[in-house]
Amino acid sequence: MGLLVLIPVSAFLVVLQTAVLPFFELLDGRADLVLLLVVAWALTGRLVQAMVLGLVAGLLLDLLSGVPLGVSALALIAAANVATLAQGRLWRAHQFAALGGVLLATGVYYAILGLAVLLIHPGTDLVFGLARVVLPATVLNLLLAIPAMQLAGSLERTLYPPKVAL
Amino acid sequence: MPRFSPRALITASLLLLALSVLILSQAGYLRPVEGLALRPLAALQGAIAPRLAALRDLASSPGDVATLRGRNAELEAEVARLQQEVITLREQAAEVDTLAALLNFARGAPQNRYVASRVIGSDTSPFLRALWIDAGTDDGLARGMPVVNQAGLVGRIIEVYPSASRLALITDPEEAVNVRLQDSRVDGVTSAQPNGELRIDLIDQDAEVVPGELVLTSGLGGNYPAQIPVGQVISVRRRDFEVFQQAVITPSVDFEDLEILLVVTSFAPLTTQPGP
Numbered sequence: 178m179g180l181l182v183l184i185p186v187s188a189f190l191v192v193l194q195t196a197v198l199p200f201f202e203l204l205d206g207r208a209d210l211v212l213l214l215v216v217a218w219a220l221t222g223r224l225v226q227a228m229v230l231g232l233v234a235g236l237l238l239d240l241l242s243g244v245p246l247g248v249s250a251l252a253l254i255a256a257a258n259v260a261t262l263a264q265g266r267l268w269r270a271h272q273f274a275a276l277g278g279v280l281l282a283t284g285v286y287y288a289i290l291g292l293a294v295l296l297i298h299p300g301t302d303l304v305f306g307l308a309r310v311v312l313p314a315t316v317l318n319l320l321l322a323i324p325a326m327q328l329a330g331s332l333e334r335t336l337y338p339p340k341v342a343l
Numbered sequence: 344m345p346r347f348s349p350r351a352l353i354t355a356s357l358l359l360l361a362l363s364v365l366i367l368s369q370a371g372y373l374r375p376v377e378g379l380a381l382r383p384l385a386a387l388q389g390a391i392a393p394r395l396a397a398l399r400d401l402a403s404s405p406g407d408v409a410t411l412r413g414r415n416a417e418l419e420a421e422v423a424r425l426q427q428e429v430i431t432l433r434e435q436a437a438e439v440d441t442l443a444a445l446l447n448f449a450r451g452a453p454q455n456r457y458v459a460s461r462v463i464g465s466d467t468s469p470f471l472r473a474l475w476i477d478a479g480t481d482d483g484l485a486r487g488m489p490v491v492n493q494a495g496l497v498g499r500i501i502e503v504y505p506s507a508s509r510l511a512l513i514t515d516p517e518e519a520v521n522v523r524l525q526d527s528r529v530d531g532v533t534s535a536q537p538n539g540e541l542r543i544d545l546i547d548q549d550a551e552v553v554p555g556e557l558v559l560t561s562g563l564g565g566n567y568p569a570q571i572p573v574g575q576v577i578s579v580r581r582r583d584f585e586v587f588q589q590a591v592i593t594p595s596v597d598f599e600d601l602e603i604l605l606v607v608t609s610f611a612p613l614t615t616q617p618g619p
Contacts, residue, residue, distance in 0.1 A: 188384065188387060192387050251365065
């Protein structure tokens with residue numbers, strides 16, 4: 178049920194990320210809406226769904242980018258895992274503590290993407306990429322993390338309302 | 344056999360799946376599937392992107408308007424500056440033309456010496472036809488010196504100061520110039536009328552003066568050098584009962600468009616006034 182809703186949402190976010198976000202860049206970095214959706218969904222406690230979503234959304238992302246098909250999927254699955262390393266307990270302790278999960282997830286996501294880019298284009302200046310792309314993107318992701326998690330939490334409660342024992 | 348948690352197994356499966364996709368894709372086996380999957384995604388992108396771009400333009404339009412206004416102001420200032428430059432260049436071009444013409448005129452009478460001066464104003468009295476020029480005794484000018492331009496006689500210096508002089512135009516009612524009609528070879532004296540008309544009086548009644556005849560200074564009286572163009576006859580008035588006939592002339596000089604003039608400094612006018 179959740180994936181039936183989340184996959185179209187992720188497709189919309191993929192389009193948004195390619196069509197609109199280039200106009201809202203910080204240096205050369207952009208917010209990663211799909212990553213935020215996957216991580217936020219993982220932090221709601223539905224990791225498996227988040228990883229499947231990461232696989233599908235990653236493939237969609239790669240279809241619209243020059244990165245080999247599957248790289249973003251790998252990165253998103255890994256990011257969802259990293260974000261929930263402490264089984265969500267630590268991040269759920271406080272809303273702002275979840276920012277640590279987003280930070281870690283962003284790091285892993287870009288590490289995998291960077292590795293792939295380095296394999297395709299060995300001459301890529303990684304330091305420049307770190308300064309101009311990764312760090313600004315991390316800042317933007319952290320800024321959007323709280324609203325993303327609140328939206329994900331609301332969606333999760335709508336799709337999976339808590340059972341009430343009568 | 345080690346036991347794996349379900350989470351690890353699912354993660355490993357999904358990672359393996361993604362890795363398989365990556366390998367198959369790199370090997371080129373997924374190209375048809377990629378094309379198929381890209382089609383709806385591209386359609387969605389094509390449908391959404393223009394609308395989102397329109398929203399983005401709408402959101403950024405106030406900033407654009409401010410930028411455009413600023414740019415417009417900059418361009419208007421630039422246009423004003425360029426117009427000023429064009430005017431200055433046109434003025435300089437006209438000045439060069441005038442100076443070239445004056446140079447030609449001066450070459451025509453190499454025996455004379457000239458001082459070029461610029462007209463800096465006209466007489467404040469509307470009843471006097473006089474001009475101020477920016478040369479005076481410091482430049483070697485003296486009272487009585489004739490003033491010409493490339494077209495002909497303009498007038499003579501009547502007041503002189505160290506750095507400026509006042510000259511009376513030949514159209515001033517007080518001025519009289521001894522002239523000679525080029526073809527009929529008769530002499531006369533110009534007299535300016537209050538309405539600005541320039542006439543030649545004292546023309547011999549027997550002379551055959553015809554319109555179009557050129558009028559030059561005669562040099563008689565010693566006020567002006569000879570052979571300077573003054574004007575051209577446009578009409579002749581001849582009455583049998585009068586001793587002399589008259590001719591109306593149009594001055595060769597356009598007195599409304601005087602900018603740079605030549606003062607003939609080598610000419611010393613004769614004077615009946617006692618010396619100092």
